[in-house]
Amino acid sequence: DQQVKQNSPSLSVQEGRISILNCDYTNSMFDYFLWYKKYPAEGPTFLISISSIKDKNEDGRFTVFLNKSAKHLSLHIVPSQPGDSAVYFCAASTGGTSYGKLTFGQGTILTVHP
């Protein structure tokens, strides 16, 4: 039972263009969502988060959108840079920022070409 799904295993974009990574979830109790980025041989690092009371959160080039009715969230990276090439995981939890358990998607490999 995969409660958080990233249906695109990989995404390839040109430098300067927009990257859109998608994530779907099934558990309506999830109320806090995070995106993590992972480089090879390193642990995941936090990128951006959003509470279920919001539908958008921005941090520089990164914006996360949440559509609760569709149980869908997306991460937009504008403009994309070669250094953004990594694996991106979305994660979800209950309990807001006081969560215990984070459930991760399978990850999407983003490649940004110069």
Place this chain on the structure above:
Amino acid sequence: DAGVIQSPRHEVTEMGQEVTLRCKPISGHDYLFWYRQTMMRGLELLIYFNNNVPIDDSGMPEDRFSAKMPNASFSTLKIQPSEPRDSAVYFCASRGGNWQGRAFFGQGTRLTVV
């Protein structure tokens, strides 16, 4: 702060041997998580602690796996006996209450059981 520290970075062991993975969380963090990453299952939560107390161990695959947190600055994940299917990257992460919900991950331990 040095971040979450895991040791060893790499471990190769023979089937049937005991394996112990170690984690030092970020000072002041009151949550500690153990995750396992495999190609088939992605990032899955094994167990997490709050204030050194195990809260949810439903992700621990079998009785061969055990985890302890004897104090706020140290945790172990033990596999006894190890099997080839335990081969994976094991991550430890920690989180405090004032970091907007973000968990910080260590660099992981790559375990190979031959």
